Amino acid sequence: MTGPFFRSCVALGLLTLLAAGCAPAADPPHPHASDDGLPAGVTVELRQTRADVAGRQAAVAVHNGSGRPIEIGAVSVADPRFAEPATRAVARTSTVPPGATVDIRVQLARVACDAPADAAATVTLDVRDAETDAVTARTAPIVDVVPFVAALHENECLQVAAERSAAVSLGTFTASAAGETARLVLDVVPAPGEGTLRIVGIHETNLLTFPGLVDAVYPLDLDQIGTDRTPQSVELPLLPARCDAHAVQEDKRGTVFRLLVEVDGRAGSYDLAATPEQRGEILAWVAAWCGL
Incomplete structure (x- = not known):
């Protein structure tokens, strides 16, 4: 079919296609509020x-x-x-x-x-x-x-319960010469609350270790029981666990220890972190000890 009607239909179709091809692309969706409250997407x-x-x-x-x-x-x-x-x-x-x-x-x-x-x-x-x-x-x-939230909640609540018996913190750090053992004091200060606390041990970190470890834990046996509690301080012998430079320069967790405890008979653990000042002293000692 090649009559005028056919030619008109073809022309109309071509015009329609050309108009569609020249039309601007649709804008990307705007982030409007969705049912859950956040913008869509x-x-x-x-x-x-x-x-x-x-x-x-x-x-x-x-x-x-x-x-x-x-x-x-x-x-x-x-x-x-x-x-x-x-x-x-x-x-x-x-x-x-x-x-x-x-x-x-x-x-x-x-x-x-x-x-x-x-x-x-x-x-x-x-x-x-x-x-x-x-x-x-x-x-x-x-x-x-x-x-991570559930574990953090459990561990820190264990620490809250432990501190009803005594507060545990890292105390004085004494640096050592290369090849020798440094000393880090663990301080235990009794609290007036009730309950019992037994400090079983302290776990090494990715950067620091202790001599004589059993399963990466330095054993302790410190008790805070009853109302007749007394302060306790223990010197922890400390050594670098590694001497690669990037481990010191990129340290994130090297001065965060894990304290193993029993609180009212319930076993668990929680983090014991060095203060920023202690962290600086310890990292400087590791660098000097390792000759970095």
Whole structure:
């Protein structure tokens, strides 16, 4: 068929195709609020790296799966296992480009030991709309995909219970010459509360060790029982566990020990970290001892 009607139909079809081909591409979806409170395409999870542990921090990882950048202001993680919400460690605004993930550090509060270990958490993000400049608070559930909160809650609550009997801390550090043993004092100060505490041992770190270890634990046998408690101090013999330069330069957990205890007959452990000043002294000693 080659008549005028056929030619008109072909021309109309070509015009339609050309118009469609010249039409501008559709704008990427704007991150509007979805039912769970976050902008569409935006997801969150809670993480903790080795570098966060000593400072009791974590990170809210915000992934922007929308087609536009988003800006995040205030951040707050509410979890019944902590006495207060965790908020931004540094007050600022973070821009999350499309397809990117940005970690926003938050400072964890003290634990609330009457909360269930499997309690659920939520995060609230202040999200700025780039078009209207309006800031709205968006709240959604958040989980730690690589779980750490439950273990942290259990360990720190054990420490809270232990400190009803006595407070344990790292005291004076005495450096040594290369090839010789340094000394780190472990101080045990009784508390007026009830309960019993037995300090079974202290675990070596990735950077520091003790002579005469059994299963990486330096044995101790310190008791704080009853009301007639007395202060105790023990000198721990200390040696570098390694001398590679990057281990000292990139240290994250080298001065965080693990204290093995029994609290009212319940066995467990919790972290015992050096203060920033002690950490500096110990790392400088390791560097000198190793000739770095």
